[in-house]
Amino acid sequence: MCRGGLVGHPAYxxxxxxxxxxxxxxxxxxxAWPDWFSPTTRIWIDALGSGAVYSPDGMVIQxxxxxxxxxxxxxxxxxxxx
Numbered sequence: 001m002c003r004g005g006l007v008g009h010p011a012y013x014x015x016x017x018x019x020x021x022x023x024x025x026x027x028x029x030x031x032a033w034p035d036w037f038s039p040t041t042r043i044w045i046d047a048l049g050s051g052a053v054y055s056p057d058g059m060v061i062q063x064x065x066x067x068x069x070x071x072x073x074x075x076x077x078x079x080x081x082x
Contacts, residue, residue: 011069013061 012023020032020043035042035051043061044051052063061069 010072013069 009025009027011025012021014021018033022030022032022045024030030045030047032043032045032052034040035044041056042051042053050064052061054061059071063069
């Protein structure tokens with residue numbers, strides 16, 4: 001579920017060195033970085049005073065409040081028949 005049950009824009013995460021830039025589905029932007037105590041499994045979003053756990057493959061992030069972001073790889077390329 002997106003915030004408020006409304007579908008907005010896709011959320012994005014980009015990386016700049018060890019820091020992360022998060023853009024939520026509502027357009028809110030946040031900076032995050034590896035959590036000091038668990039840098040290989042958690043990130044910390046200081047502006048929210050909250051963190052998140054990410055899966056080893058980086059495909060899923062679960063925020064401490066329960067929100068889950070799952071990476072969307074899109075549809076596979078269409079195969080052309082000959």
